[in-house]
Amino acid sequence: MNIPFNKPFMTGKELWYISQAHANGHLAGDGVFTKKCSTWLEQHIGCKKALLTHSCTAALEIAAILINVKPGDEIIMPSYTFVSTANAFVLRGGVPVFVDIRPDTLNIDEALIEAAITPKTKAIVVVHYAGVSCEMDTIMAIAEKHNLLVIEDAAQGIMSTYKGRPLGSIGHLAALSFHETKNIISGEGGALLVNDSTFVEQAEIIREKGTNRSRFFRGQVDKYTWVDLGSSYLPSELIAAFLWAQMEDADIITKRRLSIWDTYHQNFELLEQQGRIRRPIIPVDCIHNAHMYYLLLPNLDRRTAFITALKKILIWAVFHYIPLHSSPMGEKYGRKSGELHETQLLSDKLVRLPLWLGLEEYQNEVIQHIIAEL
Numbered sequence: 001m002n003i004p005f006n007k008p009f010m011t012g013k014e015l016w017y018i019s020q021a022h023a024n025g026h027l028a029g030d031g032v033f034t035k036k037c038s039t040w041l042e043q044h045i046g047c048k049k050a051l052l053t054h055s056c057t058a059a060l061e062i063a064a065i066l067i068n069v070k071p072g073d074e075i076i077m078p079s080y081t082f083v084s085t086a087n088a089f090v091l092r093g094g095v096p097v098f099v100d101i102r103p104d105t106l107n108i109d110e111a112l113i114e115a116a117i118t119p120k121t122k123a124i125v126v127v128h129y130a131g132v133s134c135e136m137d138t139i140m141a142i143a144e145k146h147n148l149l150v151i152e153d154a155a156q157g158i159m160s161t162y163k164g165r166p167l168g169s170i171g172h173l174a175a176l177s178f179h180e181t182k183n184i185i186s187g188e189g190g191a192l193l194v195n196d197s198t199f200v201e202q203a204e205i206i207r208e209k210g211t212n213r214s215r216f217f218r219g220q221v222d223k224y225t226w227v228d229l230g231s232s233y234l235p236s237e238l239i240a241a242f243l244w245a246q247m248e249d250a251d252i253i254t255k256r257r258l259s260i261w262d263t264y265h266q267n268f269e270l271l272e273q274q275g276r277i278r279r280p281i282i283p284v285d286c287i288h289n290a291h292m293y294y295l296l297l298p299n300l301d302r303r304t305a306f307i308t309a310l311k312k313i314l315i316w317a318v319f320h321y322i323p324l325h326s327s328p329m330g331e332k333y334g335r336k337s338g339e340l341h342e343t344q345l346l347s348d349k350l351v352r353l354p355l356w357l358g359l360e361e362y363q364n365e366v367i368q369h370i371i372a373e374l
């Protein structure tokens with residue numbers, strides 16, 4: 001038995017759709033498969049516009065250009081997140097302002113956001129950790145009161161909802177990831193979701209190297225030219241063809257992941273009652289997508305011992321983010337709002353367990369080993 005932490009799931013139709021894209025002879029971006037995927041996202045998420053990108057990182061970079069981040073503008077975000085959440089804004093001269101997380105969901109603590117707002121604050125970037133929603137009603141109300149924009153880093157959040165609303169449909173803008181470690185994949189891949197329609201046209205322009213090429217192809221202008229900042233953010237049709245196979249099976253993929261997640265959750269209930277671990281907490285308003293199953297161990301030493309013991313029997317459990325505020329770049333370009341006690345504590349205790357389609361076959365054995373090491 002060798003149980004990797006992640007194993008990309010293939011639906012079986014990916015190569016078939018790639019061969020169709022090949023036969024179509026349209027390999028660059030924005031062909032029929034890109035259209036299918038973006039329409040699927042618009043219908044399933046209910047955003048005004050979905051634009052496929054080559055990564056979630058790229059989508060966040062478009063968002064930073066779109067909201068016109070200027071040097072010194074402050075962007076409120078959790079420290080417990082992936083580097084791209086911050087990097088995209090720092091590239092435009094923005095200053096990440098790190099706020100602590102909630103101990104239950106490990107999402108940004110909405111109660112601490114207002115204290116982080118200054119006259120320089122431009123936006124709040126929320127991260128739906130493990131595909132479990134942030135407290136969006138409160139966050140949107142704070143943003144409205146202070147005239148701020150909200151960007152959802154929904155990299156892990158596809159197929160999850162908050163009060164019945166799909167993640168990615170709530171903030172002014174949102175970013176999804178289709179990286180092979182996520183639920184719905186294309187190797188590398190992502191999407192920018194636009195909910196505030198005033199951003200739609202400019203988002204298309206930024207994604208197309210700063211040109212009005214999309215308008216030209218729709219016949220809305222008679223020549224296309226350089227009209228804004230931008231870069232090449234769109235994926236090839238080959239990638240979109242792969243992604244389409246995954247989107248078609250998104251319901252099945254989510255259902256199977258949830259079943260694996262639930263099996264872990266039930267089997268660790270007793271350990272939690274005994275105080276040996278803490279399991280994930282899903283607020284009542286949230287339906288999650290089983291992006292991740294994690295445990296919180298008592299401390300860093302116990303976690304290290306646990307990961308090492310499992311590694312010896314070839315079960316690959318892993319820790320997650322080094323908080324950005326304590327990274328070299330976070331120290332250089334960002335600042336903390338208050339003390340980030342929960343971020344520090346929880347990041348030391350968290351361990352992620354293998355979760356991929358096909359694990360079902362080995363899961364009971366894996367669980368027995370895990371229980372033996374806790």
Ligand SMILES: *Cc1c(COP(=O)(O)O)cnc(C)c1O
Nearest residue numbers: 055056057082084155177179190
């Ligand atoms: C995976 C991830 C990203 C980056 O996604 P890419 O598609 O690899 O660029 C950004 N933010 C969060 C929270 C992520 O989990």
